Every structure is written in structure tokens, then in C-alpha cells.
Amino acid sequence: MEQLPRRVAQMAREHALWVPGDRILVALSGGPDSTALLHLLLQLAPAEGLTITAAHVDHGLRGKESAAEAEAAGRLCRLLGVEVQLLKADVSGHMTRTGLGVQTAARELRYARLHEAAARCGASRVALGHQADDQAETVLMRMLRGSGLGGLSGIPVKRREKNVELIRPLLRITKAELIAYCQTAGLAYSTDSSNAKPDYIRNAIRLEALPQLRRFNPRLDATLARTAEVAAAEDAYMEARTAELFKAHVHAVDGGYKASHKALLALPLALQRRLIKLILSYLSREKNGIAFEHVEAIRAAMCRAEPTTWRLDAVDGIRCMREYDTMKWVRPAEQPGPYTYVVPRDGGELKISEAGIALQFALVSGAAPARPDRREAWFDPAQLHLPLQVRSRRAGDRMAVAGLKGTKKVQDMFVDEKVPAARRARWPLLCDGRGELLWIPGLRRSALAAPAGAGPYLRVRALAGAADDGMESLFES
The missing domain is CATH 3.40.50.620 (HUPs)
Known part of the structure; x- marks a missing residue:
């Protein structure tokens, strides 16, 4: 002894x-x-x-x-x-x-x-x-x-x-x-x-x-x-390596984290599992409730080539989703209901809180740009039916897109532009007084009220808010 x-x-x-x-x-x-x-x-x-x-x-x-x-x-x-x-x-x-x-x-x-x-x-x-x-x-x-x-x-x-x-x-x-x-x-x-x-x-x-x-x-x-x-020794090494990967590949977003789908797929299997578990542990209120099944369900879905957009409920209210090349883990905030704003006749700035942006309306002189920035759209005010409105999308929405024959579904345009499904309900649409769609900020404008003659013109500019990095990135694309 x-x-x-x-x-x-x-x-x-x-x-x-x-x-x-x-x-x-x-x-x-x-x-x-x-x-x-x-x-x-x-x-x-x-x-x-x-x-x-x-x-x-x-x-x-x-x-x-x-x-x-x-x-x-x-x-x-x-x-x-x-x-x-x-x-x-x-x-x-x-x-x-x-x-x-x-x-x-x-x-x-x-x-x-x-x-x-x-x-x-x-x-x-x-x-x-x-x-x-x-x-x-x-x-x-x-x-x-x-x-x-x-x-x-x-x-x-x-x-x-x-x-x-x-x-x-x-x-x-x-x-x-x-x-x-x-x-x-x-x-x-x-x-x-x-x-x-x-x-x-x-x-x-x-x-x-x-x-x-x-x-x-x-x-x-x-x-x-x-x-x-x-x-314990091997686990400590793997934990340190996982922390390094988290720092390198995972970024905070509103309500959770995101990472490149491609970067995650390139990791060895063991590190994929550990990184997913680490992300879940940061978001979960029940640290001991994260089971292998929760991690593996996400990893298995992540490894499938198709579909490129999906979502699943993970654990403790956490939602995992793939949005094309982005993987996200979030605690979903309450989704806003349908919204409609009437644009004042004297213009000015209209804040769309549900979308995290503001729209600025101004009458301007001079020639309209041949190819406006995607953040803005120009219209001939003489051809507009007032009052203008800004609203969320509705089932069956279609728009007569400039440069195309006929109309196109708004849903299809969201898919073409890879707008994440979680943001589509919040994305603002500009309509005229008859309900015709004029512009989807950051995406496409209609053929209606196209600039003609010497002006003046109504310029509508979208001011992206820091709260919505996804919309901001589309404006910059």
C-alpha cells in the first residue's frame, strides 16, 4: 500500500x-x-x-x-x-x-x-x-x-x-x-x-x-x-481538429450556422460526423440529447447529390437544410405571415421589415441606364397604375418578364436564381395598382412601364439590410 x-x-x-x-x-x-x-x-x-x-x-x-x-x-x-x-x-x-x-x-x-x-x-x-x-x-x-x-x-x-x-x-x-x-x-x-x-x-x-x-x-x-x-487521448485530438474545421468552414448566420456543402463533403467521414455534432451542440439546449441517429440522418442527406434543396428537423427544434451549395443549421424564427405595403404617392423610403430591406422611390431626370443594377429598376411613371404596392408572393404569381414572351411563374424564377426556399415567403414583390407584377428586387423586372422618351422616371432602389445576407449576395451577383 x-x-x-x-x-x-x-x-x-x-x-x-x-x-x-x-x-x-x-x-x-x-x-x-x-x-x-x-x-x-x-x-x-x-x-x-x-x-x-x-x-x-x-x-x-x-x-x-x-x-x-x-x-x-x-x-x-x-x-x-x-x-x-x-x-x-x-x-x-x-x-x-x-x-x-x-x-x-x-x-x-x-x-x-x-x-x-x-x-x-x-x-x-x-x-x-x-x-x-x-x-x-x-x-x-x-x-x-x-x-x-x-x-x-x-x-x-x-x-x-x-x-x-x-x-x-x-x-x-x-x-x-x-x-x-x-x-x-x-x-x-x-x-x-x-x-x-x-x-x-x-x-x-x-x-x-x-x-x-x-x-x-x-x-x-x-x-x-x-x-x-x-x-480520451484520441478523442482530444479529434476534438481539437474539429474545432479547427469549425473555425475554418462554419459561419454564423441569423439563428444558426452555415457551411459550404462542397467543403463538408470533402472531409473524412469521422470529421463530418464530429463537425455536424459540434454544430448541433452549439445550438441545442439539451447537450446530452444529441444521438448518433440525429447526426447520421443529416450526414446521409448531405451526401446525396439530389435534391439540391431540402430540410429536415434534427433535434431539440433545430432545423438542418441544404440550399444548393450551402448547408444550414438554424433554430427557425416564427415565419412572417403574408404582408402588403402601399407605396406613398410622394415616394420616399419604404421599410419592408419582413424582408430586412427598404425600397427607395424617387423621380429622377436624365436617361435611364440601359442595364440597371439588379438593386434597382426604372419605370415610366406615365404608364404606371397607382397606387403601387409591395407584397409577399402568392400562389400562382406570374410576371411578364422583360425580354421574354408571355409570362413566367415567380416560383420558377426563384428556383432559377437559387433563392433559398426559406426566404421565398419573405421576398418582396413590387406591383401596380391593378396587381400586375412590376419587379422582383434583385432578380427580374417586368416588361410593363418600361422607360421611354426623355423622362422623368421613377427609380426604385433596394437597400439591403445586414440582417439578410442571402438577399444581399443576390444583389451583388
């Missing part, structure tokens, strides 16, 4: 778990794991330059047993000469307020109390007593549920949370070794009776699955712990 302090110190060096001068708060449940952890860190403290303190959280779930554990934790700390904070957590009340299950509610409150305790005593790190058996249970549980590298990496050795670092120095040490250490050192510890009940999946794995599997591999716990370490 004299090897345990050396093994913990080695673990700390490999993973930079602390530096000289650190104050470490030990989460002391009172069981053999946390009891051994507290004692081991006290043995290492002088040589490592550490200050050790402790905190015990009473969840109040097991009545007298919980109270006895709190008393035992206080007694142990007095015996060892360690400052301790004895804290309470109203788990039942938290369950009622949040609707969470007992395990999740207890975990949330426990970590909240530990953060508060660390802040009070000025600790930069909180040491947790998770050990190799816990790691084996976690890896096996995630295997059974289905997991990638991130899940197989198990419990992290350290993790930054808020303004402290959570560290787990015992992940290479088994529970049997820690119990033997406590017995050799004469350390009394508590036993949680709920751990002997296979009511929760983790308990069932510990009590039923692992003992059976150890028949095939007596060193199964060490094997699973090693799997977790290998997976």
Missing part, C-alpha cells in the same frame, strides 16, 4: 493535476474512495506544496444514515487535522422544482455545493474520489448504450468547470486497493447502503454484469480503464 502515494503523484505529474501552492478541496463522501483520497493527498501535501481542505455534502436521502455519514466525515477530518465544510442539499425539493430524477438532481446539487465550498475557501481545484472500478462501470455502461470515442473515454481525469478544475487522481487505482489502504492506515469509512441495490443501471453493472465478465478477463477493470485512457 506504500505504493499508492507514489502512483497518485505519478498520475498528477502526467496529467498536470496540480502545481505547488494549490489549495485543493477534497469532496469527502465518507466512503472508502474519498477517505483514501483525503489521506493520500495529506501524505503528498508537504512534498507537493499543497494545502488540503475538505467538504461533505449531505443529500438527506437516507435519513439517519445520511446524518451518520456527515458526523463520521466531520470526525475523520478532526482526527486528521483537516478543515471541513459540512453542507446540506435539499435533493427532494430540487426534484420537485425541476422534475429531474433523483440521481441527476443529487449530482447537480452536489456539484453546486462543492463549487460554493471551493469559492469560500479559495480552492482552485476540487478532488473527486472516482477510481478504476467507476471508470470500468462508466465505459461498459456507455458501450451498452452505444458510444463513440468521446463516450469510451469515460470519466475525464480533469475537467474545467466554472472557475475551478475538477481532478480525479485515483482513476488508475481499484476500489479493492483503496479499501485495503484504509484498513492498513486504520481509517474508518462509511458504506452507502443504496450501492448494494441494483435499482440503477450503474449499480446493476457493478453488481451483476462486471462479475460475470471478469470470468473471461480477470483484469477487465484495468483493461476498460486503459481503453478509456487511449480513447
Whole structure:
């Protein structure tokens, strides 16, 4: 057992778990794991330059047993000469307020109390007593549920949370070794009776699955712990690579993110999946609710050559869509209903809030340009039927397009110009007083009221707003 302090110190060096001068708060449940952890860190403290303190959280779930554990934790700390904070957590009340299950509610409150305790005593790190058996249970549980590298990496050795670092120095040490250490050192510890009940999946794995599997591999716990370490290192590399790709290829848009369809297809399969999951995680309110099926449904649709425009509901209200060479992930805002604006007879600027643009109407002298910018259209006011109107599209809309015979469907023009389906309902159409379409800003104008003679002319100019990058890009094409 004299090897345990050396093994913990080695673990700390490999993973930079602390530096000289650190104050470490030990989460002391009172069981053999946390009891051994507290004692081991006290043995290492002088040589490592550490200050050790402790905190015990009473969840109040097991009545007298919980109270006895709190008393035992206080007694142990007095015996060892360690400052301790004895804290309470109203788990039942938290369950009622949040609707969470007992395990999740207890975990949330426990970590909240530990953060508060660390802040009070000025600790930069909180040491947790998770050990190799816990790691084996976690890896096996995630295997059974289905997991990638991130899940197989198990419990992290350290993790930054808020303004402290959570560290787990015992992940290479088994529970049997820690119990033997406590017995050799004469350390009394508590036993949680709920751990002997296979009511929760983790308990069932510990009590039923692992003992059976150890028949095939007596060193199964060490094997699973090693799997977790290998997976964690490889997962960290892949996460860093995915973050680089996100920075290079993914851009924020109103309500979400977009990326080049072609650029995503060029990535290896593993990075496609990871990048899609990262985007979903940034948009989702339920980080643990993103399943492989959600990611793979998007990736499979993305890899199909046809159709070039589609949309699907992903997870947690997030919508994924392809708009030609653009992939988008958004939380859809409420779509505006049909709108109509009447253009004042004296012109001026008319803001179309649904489209994110304004239309500017002005009488101008001089010759009309032979090929106006797509942002503007010129008309002979003498041929116009007033009042002019600006409205959203309607089913069956057609326009007599300048330079073409007959009329053409507005829907077809949107498709020809690759206007994303999500924007078509918002796109403004300029009509005359009889309802005839005169101009689709940024796209095409009609043959009606074409400039003739010396003028003056009515010039209508579209002023694109920054809120609508898609319309802006069409004006610039």
C-alpha cells in the first residue's frame, strides 16, 4: 500500500493535476474512495506544496444514515487535522422544482455545493474520489448504450468547470486497493447502503454484469480503464481538429450556422460526423440529447447529390437544410405571415421589415441606364397604375418578364436564381395598382412601364439590410 502515494503523484505529474501552492478541496463522501483520497493527498501535501481542505455534502436521502455519514466525515477530518465544510442539499425539493430524477438532481446539487465550498475557501481545484472500478462501470455502461470515442473515454481525469478544475487522481487505482489502504492506515469509512441495490443501471453493472465478465478477463477493470485512457487521448485530438474545421468552414448566420456543402463533403467521414455534432451542440439546449441517429440522418442527406434543396428537423427544434451549395443549421424564427405595403404617392423610403430591406422611390431626370443594377429598376411613371404596392408572393404569381414572351411563374424564377426556399415567403414583390407584377428586387423586372422618351422616371432602389445576407449576395451577383 506504500505504493499508492507514489502512483497518485505519478498520475498528477502526467496529467498536470496540480502545481505547488494549490489549495485543493477534497469532496469527502465518507466512503472508502474519498477517505483514501483525503489521506493520500495529506501524505503528498508537504512534498507537493499543497494545502488540503475538505467538504461533505449531505443529500438527506437516507435519513439517519445520511446524518451518520456527515458526523463520521466531520470526525475523520478532526482526527486528521483537516478543515471541513459540512453542507446540506435539499435533493427532494430540487426534484420537485425541476422534475429531474433523483440521481441527476443529487449530482447537480452536489456539484453546486462543492463549487460554493471551493469559492469560500479559495480552492482552485476540487478532488473527486472516482477510481478504476467507476471508470470500468462508466465505459461498459456507455458501450451498452452505444458510444463513440468521446463516450469510451469515460470519466475525464480533469475537467474545467466554472472557475475551478475538477481532478480525479485515483482513476488508475481499484476500489479493492483503496479499501485495503484504509484498513492498513486504520481509517474508518462509511458504506452507502443504496450501492448494494441494483435499482440503477450503474449499480446493476457493478453488481451483476462486471462479475460475470471478469470470468473471461480477470483484469477487465484495468483493461476498460486503459481503453478509456487511449480513447480520451484520441478523442482530444479529434476534438481539437474539429474545432479547427469549425473555425475554418462554419459561419454564423441569423439563428444558426452555415457551411459550404462542397467543403463538408470533402472531409473524412469521422470529421463530418464530429463537425455536424459540434454544430448541433452549439445550438441545442439539451447537450446530452444529441444521438448518433440525429447526426447520421443529416450526414446521409448531405451526401446525396439530389435534391439540391431540402430540410429536415434534427433535434431539440433545430432545423438542418441544404440550399444548393450551402448547408444550414438554424433554430427557425416564427415565419412572417403574408404582408402588403402601399407605396406613398410622394415616394420616399419604404421599410419592408419582413424582408430586412427598404425600397427607395424617387423621380429622377436624365436617361435611364440601359442595364440597371439588379438593386434597382426604372419605370415610366406615365404608364404606371397607382397606387403601387409591395407584397409577399402568392400562389400562382406570374410576371411578364422583360425580354421574354408571355409570362413566367415567380416560383420558377426563384428556383432559377437559387433563392433559398426559406426566404421565398419573405421576398418582396413590387406591383401596380391593378396587381400586375412590376419587379422582383434583385432578380427580374417586368416588361410593363418600361422607360421611354426623355423622362422623368421613377427609380426604385433596394437597400439591403445586414440582417439578410442571402438577399444581399443576390444583389451583388
